[in-house]
Amino acid sequence: MASFVTGAISLLVFFLIGTSSAQLCSDFYSRTCPQVFPVVRSAVYSAILNETRMGASLLRLFFHDCFVNGCDGSLLLDDTPLFTGEKRAAPNFNSARGFEVIDEIKSTIEMLCPGVVSCADILAIVARDSVAILGGPNWNVKLGRRDARTASQLAANNSIPPPTSNLDFLVSNFNSLGLSIKDLVALSGAHTIGQARCTNFRDRIYTETNNLDSIFAQLRASNCPGNTGSGDNNLAPLDLQSPTTFDNNYFNNLVNRRGLLHSDQQLYNGGPTDSIVRTYYDNPSSFASDFVEAMIKMGDIRPLTGYSGEIRRNCRRIN
Ligand code: HEM
Ligand SMILES: *[C@@H]1O[C@H](CO)[C@@H](O)[C@H](O)[C@H]1NC(C)=O
Ligand SMILES: *[C@@H]1O[C@H](CO)[C@@H](O)[C@H](O)[C@H]1NC(C)=O
Numbered sequence: 664m665a666s667f668v669t670g671a672i673s674l675l676v677f678f679l680i681g682t683s684s685a686q687l688c689s690d691f692y693s694r695t696c697p698q699v700f701p702v703v704r705s706a707v708y709s710a711i712l713n714e715t716r717m718g719a720s721l722l723r724l725f726f727h728d729c730f731v732n733g734c735d736g737s738l739l740l741d742d743t744p745l746f747t748g749e750k751r752a753a754p755n756f757n758s759a760r761g762f763e764v765i766d767e768i769k770s771t772i773e774m775l776c777p778g779v780v781s782c783a784d785i786l787a788i789v790a791r792d793s794v795a796i797l798g799g800p801n802w803n804v805k806l807g808r809r810d811a812r813t814a815s816q817l818a819a820n821n822s823i824p825p826p827t828s829n830l831d832f833l834v835s836n837f838n839s840l841g842l843s844i845k846d847l848v849a850l851s852g853a854h855t856i857g858q859a860r861c862t863n864f865r866d867r868i869y870t871e872t873n874n875l876d877s878i879f880a881q882l883r884a885s886n887c888p889g890n891t892g893s894g895d896n897n898l899a900p901l902d903l904q905s906p907t908t909f910d911n912n913y914f915n916n917l918v919n920r921r922g923l924l925h926s927d928q929q930l931y932n933g934g935p936t937d938s939i940v941r942t943y944y945d946n947p948s949s950f951a952s953d954f955v956e957a958m959i960k961m962g963d964i965r966p967l968t969g970y971s972g973e974i975r976r977n978c979r980r981i982n
Contacts, residue, residue, distance in 0.1 A: 686968040687805035689938050691784075696776035703768055703785065707792040710764045713906040718793035720761040725790035726792025726853070726961065727759055728783065730809030730840065731819045735811035736782035738819070739765060739978040757896065758860065762979075765789065782798040782978035783808035787962050794958075797856055799909030800951040801945050803964055809972035812981045825923040826863045830934050831927060839850025848930055848939040852950055854901040855913035859923055861887035862895040865962035868923045874932050879903070879921040899923060911951075 684836040692699050709718045728738040731749060738755070739762065749755055750762075766787060772780050784806045795801040824836045837847040868880040869889050882903075888894045900906030901923050902913050913927075917940050921927030931940045943950035973982050 667900075676759050680696050685740045687807045687963065687966060689803040690750045690839045691806035692780060693778075696772065698775050698897055699707055699772055699780050699785075699788065702771050702775065703788045703798075703951060704792050706764060706768045706771070707789055708796055710761075711793070711796055712882055713799045715797075715859060717764065717828055718797045718909075719853075720759075720908075721793045722786040722790045722853055723857065724759060724761055724765070725786045726821070726850070727755060728786050732811070732815060733967070734783050734787065734808055734917065735965070735967050735972060736786065736975065737806075737811040739782050739786075740811075740814045740981070741979040744972055746814075747816045748814040749816055752823075754819060754823040754825070754854075755948075762915035765978055772975050773976060778974050778976065781808050781972075781974050783810055783966065783976070790958070794888075794909050794954075797907065797909040800955050802955045803957070805959060806942045807968055808920055808966040809968060809979075810975040811967060811972050824926065826845060826859070826926045827866070828929070830929040830932065830936065833929065835843040840961075842960060843958065844936060844952060846960055849950065849953040849957040850961065851927065851930055852943060852954055853897055854915050854924070854927055855911065856900040856906060858906070859900050860895060861899070863898065864925075865889070865891070867923070867928070870930075871925070874920050874928050876920040879919075883923070884886045898955065901927070911943055911947040914940050914950065918944050 700776065705716070710721070724738060725734070728734055728736060731737060738749045738759070738874055742748050742751065748757065765782065768785055769782060773783070779796070783952055787804050787808070788807065791802060791804045824833055828836070833847055834844055840849070864883065867875065868887065870882045883899050886894070886897050886899060902916060903921060903923075904912040904915065916922055917928060917931035920928065922931070930936045938967065943953070
């Protein structure tokens with residue numbers, strides 16, 4: 664009797680713990696909407712052909728969705744008079760972009776398989792395809808997430824680390840979501856593509872003296888005026904060598920003290936992540952495989968599954 668009770672309790676505990684990430688799988692739409700893969704791939708391909716930066720912008724959307732109450736499409740909800748979403752939160756306002764590409768994909772998918780594919784899953788496939796199209800690794804994406812019926816501007820403000828973060832903060836922020844120090848370094852390698860605004864790197868290039876290549880700082884200062892408020896939105900590439908190719912040059916920059924953001928250079932600043940940066944700099948395939956592993960882990964952050972949430976018809980609003 665006692666062992667039956669213990670067995671029943673451990674089964675219950677197993678189900679309670681196993682409700683989230685355990686349910687995602689790569690063949691989730693294999694019978695209900697196999698077209699999702701070619702539709703997303705070709706839409707991302709066209710968007711990148713039109714504007715190369717879009718691949719970076721789309722990859723970032725998945726990060727900004729997953730870090731805020733899990734990968735649940737909450738980032739995509741527009742504000743309404745009664746509701747403030749995440750788009751105008753500090754890390755996203757004037758910065759997160761690519762929402763029209765998601766809309767276009769969603770409307771095509773709704774014509775082919777209505778009510779089946781979540782916006783959260785579209786973000787996951789789009790992120791993978793952006794990386795693959797720009798020359799990075801390809802992998803099987805785990806699917807089966809459902810969409811949130813709410814969003815939180817406060818959580819977006821508080822959960823996405825700012826570029827002023829020090830290493831300790833980044834490590835604990837990632838750890839709180841189940842991501843290791845290695846995942847932190849590998850995922851930061853996403854900054855091998857895309858652009859940042861002057862307002863996010865001004866303090867680094869003007870006030871840091873430590874761990875900053877002065878020629879690089881001068882180059883960046885030429886398009887980022889020192890006084891707050893002027894040229895705030897001027898852009899610079901996160902990877903000065905190859906900003907439109909998903910390669911390991913980001914780590915080369917860090918080793919040469921040419922990280923653009925304070926948070927980037929923190930990963931190579933005499934601390935415990937230096938050796939990981941070195942490994943990825945020396946060995947592009949170890950970066951590629953650790954990046955894939957970390958993207959899958961990030962995609963597993965608290966998804967809604969089963970009967971939780973919904974499959975939104977329009978990614979911008981709840982049904
Ligand atoms: C480790 C902590 C991180 C910090 C502090 C951080 C911060 C930033 C900042 C400040 C920007 C520039 C935004 C702007 O100026 O408008 C940026 C851009 C970007 N971030 Fe991160 N990020 C982090 C991690 C990540 C991760 C994990 C990913 C994806 C896996 C990612 C992908 C990107 C991409 C691709 C861009 C360029 C976007 C574009 O050009 O539109 N970042 N990040
Ligand atoms: C192409 O990119 C430009 C910005 O470079 C943008 O304004 C335009 O809307 C894009 N067109 C399409 C069809 O995506
Ligand atoms: C989030 O940050 C933005 C920009 O700093 C601010 O305007 C907004 O009030 C913040 N939202 C909350 C709920 O704290």
